[in-house]
Amino acid sequence: MSAPAKVEMESVESSLENLPPQDKTFVQKILYGDSFSAVEIPEAVRQMAAQNDFEVKAFKQHGVIPEQTRAPRIVRVGAIQNKIPVQPDAPIQEQLRALHERMAVLIQAAAGMGVNVVCLQEGWNIPFFMCTRERYPWCEMAESATNGPTVLFLQELARTYNMVIISPILERDEVHMNQIKNTAVVISNNGGIIGKHSKNHIPRVGDFNEASYYVEGTDGHPVFETAFGKIGIAICYGRHHPLNWQAFALNGAEMIFNPSATVAGLSEPLWGIEARNAAIANSVYTIGVNRVGCETYPNAFTSGNGTPAHKDFGWFFGSSYLAAPNGSRTPGLSRTHDGVLCTEIDLNLCRQCQDIWSFPMTGRHEMYAKLLTAYCRDDFVPQTVRDPSLPVAGRQQPQPAQAQASPVCK
Numbered sequence: 265m266s267a268p269a270k271v272e273m274e275s276v277e278s279s280l281e282n283l284p285p286q287d288k289t290f291v292q293k294i295l296y297g298d299s300f301s302a303v304e305i306p307e308a309v310r311q312m313a314a315q316n317d318f319e320v321k322a323f324k325q326h327g328v329i330p331e332q333t334r335a336p337r338i339v340r341v342g343a344i345q346n347k348i349p350v351q352p353d354a355p356i357q358e359q360l361r362a363l364h365e366r367m368a369v370l371i372q373a374a375a376g377m378g379v380n381v382v383c384l385q386e387g388w389n390i391p392f393f394m395c396t397r398e399r400y401p402w403c404e405m406a407e408s409a410t411n412g413p414t415v416l417f418l419q420e421l422a423r424t425y426n427m428v429i430i431s432p433i434l435e436r437d438e439v440h441m442n443q444i445k446n447t448a449v450v451i452s453n454n455g456g457i458i459g460k461h462s463k464n465h466i467p468r469v470g471d472f473n474e475a476s477y478y479v480e481g482t483d484g485h486p487v488f489e490t491a492f493g494k495i496g497i498a499i500c501y502g503r504h505h506p507l508n509w510q511a512f513a514l515n516g517a518e519m520i521f522n523p524s525a526t527v528a529g530l531s532e533p534l535w536g537i538e539a540r541n542a543a544i545a546n547s548v549y550t551i552g553v554n555r556v557g558c559e560t561y562p563n564a565f566t567s568g569n570g571t572p573a574h575k576d577f578g579w580f581f582g583s584s585y586l587a588a589p590n591g592s593r594t595p596g597l598s599r600t601h602d603g604v605l606c607t608e609i610d611l612n613l614c615r616q617c618q619d620i621w622s623f624p625m626t627g628r629h630e631m632y633a634k635l636l637t638a639y640c641r642d643d644f645v646p647q648t649v650r651d652p653s654l655p656v657a658g659r660q661q662p663q664p665a666q667a668q669a670s671p672v673c674k
């Protein structure tokens with residue numbers, strides 16, 4: 265089974281290239297802010313990318329205030345998006361082997377750009393088969409987060425490249441009667457496992473039938489303190505929940521990664537907004553990492569919306585990007601290609617944005633804590649104040665003697 269041909273345009277940024285030169289700089293500044301500029305990519309990495317058909321993009325942040333009492337805290341953050349190298353009708357061990365082989369090259373490219381912390385896409389050890397609702401062979405692809413083949417493979421790379429690796433996998437939790445979880449494993453730059461976090465919010469949308477396969481995480485919002493900063497991971501659908509981002513920030517995250525698997529027809533207009541808004545609202549860096557390409561399954565499945573049964577999930581649109589606490593963002597990776605994004609940031613900007621915007625001091629958290637506590641009770645009564653001139657529900661209103669002019673504006 266061959267992968268469908270690429271669809272539509274390469275990226276939003278490639279379309280902007282066609283703007284008149286006098287407009288281009290303004291448009292880019294309005295859309296992306298002005299904190300990031302492209303930097304030179306080492307020749308060896310460019311060659312590797314050309315030979316292996318993937319994109320590399322590298323940016324550097326500007327505009328962080330030099331401080332008298334703190335040295336800059338420079339970190340190079342990586343995001344890797346990739347297609348499944350073989351389609352889902354191949355034997356599953358061959359699929360995993362091909363994924364590892366591909367990832368070894370992409371991580372090597374990240375290392376060549378000096379990346380310190382890298383995040384892979386959601387469920388990178390599997391095709392995103394949740395659309396099918398079939399149990400087998402797919403459940404067999406879930407792996408131990410402590411000694412499964414994928415974590416062992418990445419521990420070696422983390423050690424070799426002195427890189428923290430965030431590895432979102434489908435996890436088999438053998439300790440808890442083989443439950444399956446959607447888990448990001450955080451691997452230290454020394455190759456040890458720092459910890460793991462399982463997805464909090466399971467989608468109930470489109471063909472994302474994920475509740476058929478795995479259970480909600482119960483570990484809250486852990487933040488992992490690494491050699492290169494404090495990391496939270498809001499997995500995919502969790503990005504639609506502002507409190508999910510906020511909880512990681514309240515626990516001290518400086519970077520919140522959003523490894524995702526989402527498709528063009530569903531969420532592309534939201535993609536550039538949600539992680540970026542979370543960066544601003546929480547004074548953190550956010551990094552959206554999305555799958556790319558189309559995955560075609562051996563058996564047709566239905567979408568429950570009256571359309572004919574079909575075999576592919578739709579187009580995973582990539583477009584991985586980084587957003588800064590000051591609202592600037594990098595251009596995205598391609599909508600159609602595998603890619604490695606490297607962005608050099610200064611973590612000092614998080615506290616600087618807190619000082620400048622005062623969100624932590626103006627957030628009125630205790631007020632919201634009370635509301636949320638009340639809302640979670642069965643006897644919650646919404647605090648609404650009704651215009652007393654509106655008709656009382658259930659009571660007959662006196663009929664006007666003559667028809668009145670409609671109050672609706674024409």
Ligand SMILES: NC(=O)NCCC(=O)O
Binds near residue numbers: 525
């Ligand atoms: N994997 C996943 O949670 N996808 C849901 C789709 C979306 O949130 O855009």
